[in-house]
Amino acid sequence: MKKLILLSVMFALIVPAFAAEVKPQKPNVLFIAIDDMRDWTGYFGTHPNTKTPNLDRLASQGVAFTRSYCAAPLCNPSRAALLSGLRPSNTGVYTNNDDWRKIIPPEIVTLQTHFQQNGYETLGSGKIYHGSFPAETGWDDYLVINRKLINNSTKPAGQAANEDDDQYRDGVGGIKFQPLDNTDEEMEDYHIVQYGIDQLRKKHDKPFFLAVGLHKPHMPWNVPKKYYDLHPLDEITLPEVPSEDLDDVPAAGIKIAKPEGDHAKILESGRWKHAVQGYLAAISFSDAMVGRLLDALDKSEYHENTIVVLWSDHGWHLGEKQHWRKFALWEEANRQPLIWRVPGVTPTGVKTETPVDLMHVYPTLCDLTGLPLPAHPLDGKSIRPLLEHPESKADTAAVSTYGYQNHTVRTKDWRYIRYADGSEELYDEKADPHEWTNLASKPELAGVKEKLAKDLPEKNLPAQQKKEVQSNNRKKNNQQKSGNSKTTSA
Numbered sequence: 001m002k003k004l005i006l007l008s009v010m011f012a013l014i015v016p017a018f019a020a021e022v023k024p025q026k027p028n029v030l031f032i033a034i035d036d037m038r039d040w041t042g043y044f045g046t047h048p049n050t051k052t053p054n055l056d057r058l059a060s061q062g063v064a065f066t067r068s069y070c071a072a073p074l075c076n077p078s079r080a081a082l083l084s085g086l087r088p089s090n091t092g093v094y095t096n097n098d099d100w101r102k103i104i105p106p107e108i109v110t111l112q113t114h115f116q117q118n119g120y121e122t123l124g125s126g127k128i129y130h131g132s133f134p135a136e137t138g139w140d141d142y143l144v145i146n147r148k149l150i151n152n153s154t155k156p157a158g159q160a161a162n163e164d165d166d167q168y169r170d171g172v173g174g175i176k177f178q179p180l181d182n183t184d185e186e187m188e189d190y191h192i193v194q195y196g197i198d199q200l201r202k203k204h205d206k207p208f209f210l211a212v213g214l215h216k217p218h219m220p221w222n223v224p225k226k227y228y229d230l231h232p233l234d235e236i237t238l239p240e241v242p243s244e245d246l247d248d249v250p251a252a253g254i255k256i257a258k259p260e261g262d263h264a265k266i267l268e269s270g271r272w273k274h275a276v277q278g279y280l281a282a283i284s285f286s287d288a289m290v291g292r293l294l295d296a297l298d299k300s301e302y303h304e305n306t307i308v309v310l311w312s313d314h315g316w317h318l319g320e321k322q323h324w325r326k327f328a329l330w331e332e333a334n335r336q337p338l339i340w341r342v343p344g345v346t347p348t349g350v351k352t353e354t355p356v357d358l359m360h361v362y363p364t365l366c367d368l369t370g371l372p373l374p375a376h377p378l379d380g381k382s383i384r385p386l387l388e389h390p391e392s393k394a395d396t397a398a399v400s401t402y403g404y405q406n407h408t409v410r411t412k413d414w415r416y417i418r419y420a421d422g423s424e425e426l427y428d429e430k431a432d433p434h435e436w437t438n439l440a441s442k443p444e445l446a447g448v449k450e451k452l453a454k455d456l457p458e459k460n461l462p463a464q465q466k467k468e469v470q471s472n473n474r475k476k477n478n479q480q481k482s483g484n485s486k487t488t489s490a
């Protein structure tokens with residue numbers, strides 16, 4: 001009896017203590033990266049022909065940003081910045097040729113590695129980092145697709161009987177687009193998303209960080225014809241482009257716009273509407289793939305305990321400023337969709353106009369999952385308060401960088417651009433949302449410029465420093481290799 005009492009007392013003491021230590025599992029993260037998707041998604045209301053029911057649905061379930069900007073308007077630096085937490089000006093990763101894995105020091109812990117080191121199962125598929133420089137560490141599992149097998153099966157559908165001119169068969173010059181006879185299942189993105197769906201159907205012992213990176217709407221805009229059919233040519237609205245728009249842009253900006261390049265070719269071809277149709281079709285395809293992933297999450301056991309963050313790496317020009325592609329510091333190249341759906345944190349269906357740049361993603365994910373920040377400083381701050389209260393009218397600034405010492409600062413009311421040579425642009429976003437009238441030379445706006453310039457990055461790591469880093473790393477690697485081979489032979 002004594003024994004039984006003693007056991008009961010022990011049990012009574014131990015059980016509550018044990019129970020108190022059982023913490024609810026950390027939330028999972030579904031991290032959806034989209035490639036080259038500008039602000040032509042439904043919730044922005046920017047383009048009348050946009051059809052993105054799935055992104056709009058996600059927007060209606062969380063907080064959607066109408067003023068979200070990339071850290072850099074091109075794939076590699078944008079992604080390296082978001083995933084390392086450090087701006088291009090802080091790492092020297094400015095171009096698509098800079099191997100961030102050699103340039104960013106190893107003590108900088110990238111996002112997936114930080115989650116892995118903090119008890120998460122890290123899973124990925126598709127384009128998370130720039131295609132040439134995937135992260136080889138930090139993943140517990142990563143789907144690698146044999147792209148050749150899928151690309152070889154591409155079947156052009158032809159746009160119309162009278163448009164089979166050879167020179168335009170797959171687009172106009174470098175602007176590539178073509179409807180396909182392929183099914184969704186024959187597209188690479190289908191399989192990238194399928195990996196995510198399969199993971200959502202599995203039992204996971206640990207909380208997961210699941211990253212799914214879609215390739216479309218990156219060029220070529222070759223997607224199944226049914227997505228072209230969603231956007232009939234005779235209904236396509238072209239961007240409004242005044243012929244004199246570049247007259248007040250400094251030489252550094254005109255060099256970036258290259259009006260004699262893609263835009264001249266597109267005008268000459270008479271196929272501007274076809275190109276816009278192709279991009280809209282690729283967006284609708286990407287949207288359909290995101291829809292499959294979201295459906296799978298909503299049907300899964302993880303629905304109530306998974307943070308969804310959806311972002312695109314930058315925007316795109318389709319003729320605005322007589323410019324095509326990204327690679328510029330104006331609104332079209334830098335604004336992209338950003339949607340957060342965070343159970344228990346975000347209200348449903350709220351759009352916020354507060355400007356943010358993507359440097360907030362890393363620290364915000366740490367904040368929302370209760371992870372410590374990494375040991376190295378991050379360039380962004382958590383926007384959890386904004387996710388909780390998206391109606392707040394904070395006076396924030398988003399900063400984007402294109403190459404060494406070319407930056408732009410975007411606030412609710414202004415865009416300020418300063419190029420490496422000191423030349424400037426200033427746009428009043430309330431009066432001139434298309435950024436047609438450069439006000440930088442107005443003396444009465446000197447104070448506005450001065451205030452905006454305070455948000456420019458203080459440090460600008462020169463591009464040549466990165467070359468030194470690369471060459472030093474190469475030397476180090478070679479030394480290590482020869483060291484390793486010595487060890488092996490010994």
Ligand SMILES: [Ca+2]
Pocket residue numbers: 244245246247248249435436437438
């Ligand atoms: Ca202008």
